[in-house]
Amino acid sequence: MEFDKIDVPDEGEPIEVIDEEADEFEVPDTPIIPILHGDGIGTDVGPAAQQVLEAAANATGRDIAWMRIYAGETAREMYDENLPEDTVNAIEEFRVAIKGPLTTPVGAGFRSLNVALRKTLDFYANVRPTYHLDGVPSPVSEPKQMDMVTFRENTEDVYAGIEWEAGTDEVEEVREFVEDDMGFDDTIHSGDVGIGVKPITEFGSKRLIRRAIDYALEHDRDSVTLVHKGNIMKFTEGQFRDWGYEVAQEEYGDEVITEDTLWEERDGEQPDDAVVVNDRIADNMLQQVLTRTDEYDVLATMNLNGDYISDACGAQIGGLGIAPGANFGDARCLAEPVHGSAPKYAGQDKVNPTAMILSGVLMFDYMGWGDAAQLVKDAVEETISSKQVTYDLERQIEGGEKLATSEFAEAVVENIEKLS
Known part of the structure; x- marks a missing residue:
């Protein structure tokens, strides 16, 4: 597949799908993995997670050929649109990817860029593991x-919901249909009302x-x-x-x-x-x-x-700053932290990258790299339990050592090397 403004790494290989419906695939020792750093604090946590995940891959005898892709603010700068085909096609082609948080601008044509990615590529399962790490205040x-x-x-429920605004002709048509044509006389109260429906299939x-x-x-x-x-x-x-x-x-x-x-x-x-x-x-x-x-x-x-x-x-277990997530489809995975983009902290090298790092753990586990996944998790836990933490945890931990985002990533990498 050809891409307009992004480059495919020369040294890596794509993940090979064996049976999409059975969710079976083969992962090479150096897979091409698209990475989207994201908006706001994504500029800080994205590179930090990338550094840690690459260190764990190397420590277990593998490597990662990272492929930078773009959405949101960075995509508007490059493509003059929020969700370019390059990005969608790269995730579709290479099957496993990781992204940071995205901010959907007002009037962008999307309810949410995150939701648009999930629905466009049919990532039908949003998977969120929740577990406690030693040393994290709770x-x-x-x-x-x-x-x-x-x-x-x-892909369904409120993500596919339809709403009609109170006071509009459209909502009155829906009200009349429900009350008169369907016979639910007492369903909707009098006066202005907003109406919504949600599909569950x-x-x-x-x-x-x-x-x-x-x-x-x-x-x-x-x-x-x-x-x-x-x-x-x-x-x-x-x-x-x-x-x-x-x-x-x-x-x-x-x-x-x-x-x-x-x-x-x-x-x-x-x-x-x-x-x-x-x-x-x-x-x-x-x-x-x-x-x-x-x-x-x-x-x-x-x-x-x-x-x-x-x-x-x-x-x-300590809040969304350490909460990982991923989206699963058939023989495809898009890992992403649960937290948002927090733009007021962007570029300050201060926020906690743990959620995106642990999202990479979920991605590794999906790929069958259980040893690398466990190594990252253990190294993060070792770093936090030794009280080397970012500002959000340091202010809650007596005797904590406050690290910048990049310094925390370096500390985790050091622990990966010690534990491997």
Whole structure:
């Protein structure tokens, strides 16, 4: 594939897809990996993450051929547009990529550049692991109990929602259709009203839940919890739950059992090689992640619920500054931190790059580079537990040593070299 304004590295090789539907691919020792530093603090955390990830690859006998791509502010400078075809095509071609935060400018034609990338390339699963690192201050007494992975549907629900503004002719047409043509006389209150609809499909729900169950089986997790508000929204969120149980019961045989089966037939005794699928109401789940933290492993949910719950989980382990994420599609991955672009701190070499570095851990794990992933995680934890931290953590840690973004990356690299 030819690109307009970006160069393909000469020394690397592309990741080869063996079976897209089965999510099978072959990763060379020097893969070409597109990297998008991002807007705002992306100019600081992007290079820091790149340095750390390359050091871990080298320490495990590999290398990375980085390919710079652009979106947002840097793309407007180069292409006079926010999301150029070069960027989309590079991620499509090379299959695994990592990006920093992006800011969507007002009037840009997108709800969100991040969402546009996910939907354009069909990254249907937003995956957010939440775990505590030694030394990170936490508002809870036992943060180590938190070790969950949220699979959040990435293409439907509010991401595909349609809204009509209060006071417009269009919203009145929708109101009349709902109340008169559909017969829901008392559904909408009188006066000005905004109306929105959100789609939840069987196809989208099942492939997300299937991905969560596969992850649980591959990573020796005990359970997958379907999180929904199906007690109220029975034909959208309730259907998500029902479709989830269909996947579990029809596609996995003895590898998966439901919570009902666990208690009714096995008296709570879980088989060693099986994953338990259960479900929880979303508002109750927000309580349970705090009060019964260690009872949950993998969460599968729709878009909006997943946003709320993953952020609530992140608060228990120190906040979004250390919260990693990635987007999975079929034989493709786009890693990205959960936090935003924080433009007022851009270029100051002060913010915490841990979230983007740990997003690279998730990317490595997806690639099958488990040893490199573990090395990065261990080195980050060693750096933080030794109280070498950026300003956001230093102000909370007695005796902490405040490091710049670049200095923190260098400290992590030093620990990679010591641990390897």
